[in-house]
Amino acid sequence: xxxxxxxxxxxxxxxxxxSPLRTLLTMAGVFWGMLxxxxxxxxxxxxxxxxxxxxxxxxxxxxxxxxxxxRVPYRGQPxxxxxxxxxxxxxxxxxxxxxxxxxxxxxxxxxxxxxxxxRNGKSAGFEVSGEYPAMEDVFNPxxxxxxxxxxxxxxxxxxxxxxxxxxxxxxxxxxxxxxxxVSIRGVFxxxxxxxxxxxxxxxxxxxxxxIVVPFTTFQRAFNMPNVQAYAIVADDDESxxxxxxxVRAVLFDRHGxxxxxxxxxxxxxxxxxxxxxxxLLRGIRGLTWIVGTATILSGAIGVSNVLMIVxxxxxxxxxxxxxxxxxxxxxxxxxxxxxxxxxFVSGVLGLCVGVGILAVxxxxxxxxxxxxxxxxxxxxAAIVGAALLGVxxxxxxxxxxxxxxxxxxxxxxxxx
Numbered sequence: 529x530x531x532x533x534x535x536x537x538x539x540x541x542x543x544x545x546x547s548p549l550r551t552l553l554t555m556a557g558v559f560w561g562m563l564x565x566x567x568x569x570x571x572x573x574x575x576x577x578x579x580x581x582x583x584x585x586x587x588x589x590x591x592x593x594x595x596x597x598x599r600v601p602y603r604g605q606p607x608x609x610x611x612x613x614x615x616x617x618x619x620x621x622x623x624x625x626x627x628x629x630x631x632x633x634x635x636x637x638x639x640x641x642x643x644x645x646x647r648n649g650k651s652a653g654f655e656v657s658g659e660y661p662a663m664e665d666v667f668n669p670x671x672x673x674x675x676x677x678x679x680x681x682x683x684x685x686x687x688x689x690x691x692x693x694x695x696x697x698x699x700x701x702x703x704x705x706x707x708x709x710v711s712i713r714g715v716f717x718x719x720x721x722x723x724x725x726x727x728x729x730x731x732x733x734x735x736x737x738x739i740v741v742p743f744t745t746f747q748r749a750f751n752m753p754n755v756q757a758y759a760i761v762a763d764d765d766e767s768x769x770x771x772x773x774x775v776r777a778v779l780f781d782r783h784g785x786x787x788x789x790x791x792x793x794x795x796x797x798x799x800x801x802x803x804x805x806x807x808l809l810r811g812i813r814g815l816t817w818i819v820g821t822a823t824i825l826s827g828a829i830g831v832s833n834v835l836m837i838v839x840x841x842x843x844x845x846x847x848x849x850x851x852x853x854x855x856x857x858x859x860x861x862x863x864x865x866x867x868x869x870x871x872f873v874s875g876v877l878g879l880c881v882g883v884g885i886l887a888v889x890x891x892x893x894x895x896x897x898x899x900x901x902x903x904x905x906x907x908x909a910a911i912v913g914a915a916l917l918g919v920x921x922x923x924x925x926x927x928x929x930x931x932x933x934x935x936x937x938x939x940x941x942x943x944x
Contacts, residue, residue, distance in 0.1 A: 556874070557823075558830075558874040558878070559874040563878040565819075565821070566886070573904050574902055574903035576813075576901065578901035588802045589764075590798040590799075591798070591799075592757060592758070593760065593772075593779065593793060594794050595793060598791045600789040600791070601786075602784055612755075613779070618632050618755060621775060621779075624774050624778060625774070627760055627763070629666065630760055631659060631662035631663050631758065632758055633659055633660075634658045634747070634754065634756040636750060636752075642654040642655050642656075645695070646711045647708065650698070652695075654692075654695055655738045656739045658742070658747065661682065663759065665761050671690075671721055671723050673705070676740075682743060685745045689741045690741075691705060691722055692725075695710075695722075695738075696722050706722065710739065712739070712741075760772075760775060767799070768798065769797055769800065772797050828871060828920035831924035832923070835866060836927060863929040866925070867925035868921035871918075871921035872921065879910065882905075886904065
């Protein structure tokens with residue numbers, strides 16, 4: 529009797545068909561465990577995809593710094609003094625080690641309360657942002673047509689603009705935007721490029737509704753000499769947190785802010801935020817494997833219990849087999865095959881049903897959902913799941929096989 533012996537498989541099938549209800553109920557445990565594992569892994573993969581879309585649209589080692597009121601009096605200066613940055617601060621920050629890109633920023637209007645922008649009788653409110661070319665390295669905008677602002681635009685104070693795709697839609701429609709002009713507070717800017725954000729969230733919508741002009745042009749055209757904020761990207765071999773501390777130290781010293789002041793300079797570290805997101809996703813994936821594995825193994829325990837009953841019911845049959853020369857190995861093989869058939873068939877059914885549910889959910893969610901990514905099945909996870917089914921089958925067969933081998937032929941033949 530071998531694993532590929534047709535007679536053996538027929539015997540396994542007969543044994544399972546002898547009590548179909550019990551067989552189905554036994555298979556249900558493993559089926560449910562695999563179904564839960566596939567669904568949880570698929571939806572967690574979708575969440576990872578949504579997080580990746582968000583992180584792709586921003587440098588993961590970026591730091592934002594802005595001024596705000598102080599909270600502690602220091603060096604004769606009262607609390608409540610609002611800190612404003614200027615070009616001298618920019619020159620000082622350029623000397624800070626570990627900074628790969630420095631982008632001073634100033635803005636007119638906001639995401640929900642834009643500045644009126646007109647073109648050929650059309651008007652809409654948009655956020656107008658004075659930027660350095662380094663903005664590309666912070667937000668990773670995708671240039672659709674034309675180009676982004678350049679160092680020459682910055683040096684010469686050119687009146688040029690790069691506009692988001694929502695600006696294109698509302699002001700230009702089907703007309704080619706590059707080469708056209710927009711008016712912002714009576715100042716005309718020539719459009720040299722269009723862009724969109726790769727992010728699929730609120731920040732991505734905000735960038736799509738933004739008009740970007742050279743920072744130096746912004747300062748002169750709108751009489752705004754100050755720097756509202758800095759966007760900073762750390763070197764690849766530098767910690768964003770370390771760069772953040774150095775930048776804050778320079779600005780605290782330049783503006784006379786108390787070292788223990790929690791105000792004065794606000795900052796946000798994307799590296800820490802992305803680290804928390806990745807840790808959360810890793811935790812979800814790990815928990816998914818723990819829950820799914822535990823459920824499958826609990827199903828395997830059910831299979832083991834049922835096979836113990838089957839062995840007891842077939843005591844006489846096993847005794848006859850042993851009496852006519854069946855080896856212990858062949859008896860063990862029979863029990864193992866039954867366990868593997870139950871676990872694999874029920875597990876594969878659970879996998880197929882799970883994949884079907886994920887396909888339907890993926891179609892319903894769609895590729896543009898900002899909150900949930902499309903759930904998918906990782907091929908590696910499917911392979912690991914199949915291996916897990918094999919382990920579950922072996923686990924389920926251990927005790928029943930031991931009990932079957934321990935049956936004495938003489939005692940078995942006396943059993944009723």
